[in-house]
Amino acid sequence: MPDVPWAPAASPGQLLRLLLDGVPRTRAELASQTGLTRAAVRTRLDALQDAGFLTDRGIRVSTGGRPAGRLAFNAAARSVLAADVGATHATVAVTDLAGGPLAVRRLGLDIADGPEPVLARLAETWRELVREAGVSSVSSAGVGIGLPGPVEHSSGKPNHPPIMPAWDGFDVPAHVRAEFDVPVLVDNEVNLMALGEHAHSFPCTDHMIVVKVATGIGSGFISNGVLHRGAVGAAGDLGHIQAPGSDDAPCSCGNTGCLEAVASGSAIAARLRAKGVEAHTSADVVALVRAGNVEAGQAIRQAGRTIGEVLAACVSMVNPSLIVVGGDLAAAGEMLLAGVREAVYRRSLPLATENLRIVPSRAGEVAGVLGAAAMVVHHVLSPSVVDQQLG
Known part of the structure; x- marks a missing residue:
């Protein structure tokens, strides 16, 4: 979270922002850091403690006088x-x-079933996980959801998503708020993967691209430490950039030649089936690669090269220091990454790639859900929202 400029009028929410780094502080230290009087600090901290946001970390050893209690953020x-x-x-x-997981579950579902059945399944699962985690459902601060298509982040509504047409314009936040009366934030799933990788795996990397390669292909951009969504939330739609030499490949978006149409897990599976190799999903392709199937290995390596050709343009435009590759197809390991590296390093200028690393996801299949939680946390712990709650 960005630093807050301190002033004598620092609010309870701004004091909490200072404590989000996890370092316990005394009231005197907070008064010194913010310029507030000790009485003003005490009043604000009492309000935060009453709301449960702070916990007492015990007594600091005194060098004389009354021992000082230390307060820390209560996650x-x-x-x-x-x-x-x-x-x-x-x-x-x-x-x-x-953002620390208390309970996690992976579900099989079909996004094409439409918003109401899918969101009902999520609501049911959240209730089960709340019981499993031993927390109260009434203590929920908010809901974060990542969806596999373009999302207008300001409204939370999907915007002409190619693989989920029944969702177009559906008011996801309003529907979920009817089940859980808390703030509901929605974003593209790969944006949230980028947030998750940045927050939990690469917190010191300010310029990075996260790529998801699965049934579809997408990317999320972190620039100056902040997720870049673009004007209407459409930034990072890597899968629908035209891939070199693929003009006639039909894509689910209605265009031809898209990267997703030639290098996604479903596209690779279709090509393997045409050669008599049984494969229907990204998981099938990965299993074939791990079993040593030569045709599947070659197809994965070529998909990596094609993805790398498109990523090379992104490297030239935004100059990241890190590219993280995740998604189901990334489970094939170095075969995919080798193809990506080969193309990116060949097509990009040496200055842009001198310190560029291309690595597999560290967070793995929980990257997106960690990002969804991070998105909610950033909102509900913002000074203005905290102050409104305490007001």
Whole structure:
């Protein structure tokens, strides 16, 4: 979270922002850091403690006079309901306010079933996980959901998503708020993967691209430490950039030659079936690669090269220091990554790639759900929202 400029009028929410780094502080230290009087600090901290946001970390050894108590952020004050929904499955979780998972479950589902059945399944699973985690459903701070298509982040409504037409314009936040009366935030699933990888795996990397390669292909951009969504939330739609030499490949978006149409898990599976190799999903392709199937291995390596050709343009445009590759197809391991690296390093200028790393996802299948939780936490712990709650 960005630093807050301190002033004598620092609010309870701004004081809490200072404590989110997890370092316990005394009231005197907070008064010194903020410029507030000790009485003003005490009043604000009392309000935060009453709301459960702070916990007492015990007594600091005194060098004379009254021992000083230390206060720290209480991540257990509320829970967050999070879900990362893909085309054929979802990862659903309950986390604390630090984004730490309390309970996680992976579900098989079909996004094409439409919003109401899918969201009902998520709501049912959240209730089960709340019981499993031993937290109260009334203590939930908010809900975060990632969807496999373009989302207008300001409204939470999917915007002409190619693989989920029944969802176009559906008011996801309003529907979920009818079940859980808390803030509901929705974003593209790969944006949330980027948030998850940045928050939990690469917190010191300010410029990075996260790529998901699965049934579809997408990407999320972190620039100056902040997720870049673009004007209407459409930034990072890597899968629908035209791939080199693929003009006639039909894509689910209605265009031809898209990267997703030639390098996604479903596209590779279709090509393998045409050669008599039984494969229907990304998982089937990965299983074939792991079993040593030569045709599947070659197809994965070529998909990596094609993805790398498109990523090379992104490297030239935004100059990241890190590219993280995740998604179901990334489970094939170095075969996919080798193809990506080969193309990116060949097509990009040496200055842009001198310190560029291309690595597999560290967070794995929970990256998106961790990002969904991080999105909610950033909102509900913002000074203005905290102050409104305490007001």
